[in-house]
Amino acid sequence: MMAPDDELDWIDWLRLSLVPGVGNETARKLLAAFGLPKHILCAELSALQLHVPTRIAQAIVSSTLQHEDAAIVKQIEATQLWLQQPGNFLLTLADARYPSALLNIPDPPLMLYVKGRLDLLLAPSIAVVGSRNATAQGVQNAENFSEHLSQAGLTVSSGLAAGIDAAAHQGALRGAASTIAVIGTGADIVYPARNRKLAHQIAEQGCIVSEYALATPAIASNFPRRNRIISGLAEAVLVIEAAAQSGSLITAR
Secondary structure, three states: OOHHHHHHHHHHHHHHHHOOOOOOOHHHHHHHHHHHHHHHHHOOHHHHOOOHHHHHHHHHHHHHHOOOOOOHHHHHHHHHHHHOOOEEEEEEEEOOOHHHHHHOOOOOOOOOEEEEEEHHOOEEEEEEEOOOOOOOOHHHHHHHHHHHHHHHHOOEEEEOOEEEEEHHHHHOOOOOOOOOEOOOOOOOOOOOHHHHHHHHHHHHHHHEEEEEOOOOOOOOOOOHHHHHHHHHHHHEEEEOOOOOHHHHHHHOO
C-alpha cells in the first residue's frame, strides 16, 4: 500500500495519465522537461506548448482547472479504496520499487498497479506464452515446463489468458519462484472470467500487474500492448503452440 506521504504524489501521476492525449511517450517527454507530474500540472500554457502540441497543452491546463471533474474524482476515490486493501500497490516511474527491467524497454508504463508480491518484479523471470486454443498436449507442456522453471528459481510471467497462459501460471504456482500475471484490464477486473479462481490464487501466492486504470474493461488493443511488459520483465521467452501472427510471437520478438 502507499504510505500517506506518497498520497498527493500518486494522485498527480494519475491525473496526468487521465489527461486526453497524454500517453506514455508524451508523459515521459513532459517529465523530462518539468520533473514530477505536479510541476507539469502547474505549468503555464506557453511553457507546455514548447514541448507538446497546443491541444494537449490546453488539455493539461483544463484538467488542472477542473479538479472536481466527476470522472477524475471517481477514479481517484476508487484507487484510494483499492490501495487500502492489503497487498495492493501503485508504482510510478519515480518509485524506487518500480522494476528496473522495465526501465530498459522502449515504452515503460507510466504507472503499474500491482496486486500481490512486489519482490517477484525484481526476481529472475522467464515468460511462458502461447495459444488460447491450446491442445491438451500443449497445456500439459506449459504446466510441466513452468513448474520445473519455477522450481529452478525462475519466476514465470504470462498473460492470464485461457490456454497456454493459464497452464503456465498453474504450473509455476507449484514451484518456489511462483508467477507474475500481466493483464490487459484494470487490476480490479479478471478476464477471462473463467480464470477468476486462478487470479485469486496468483494474487495470494504470486503477483498481478496492470498498467491500466482501475475498471478498464477488456479492450482488444490493450492485450498486444501488455505483451511488452511480459517480455520486458523476462530474461527469456518460451513460446508453446502459437499461430504465425499471434500475440505470443509478438512477445517473443
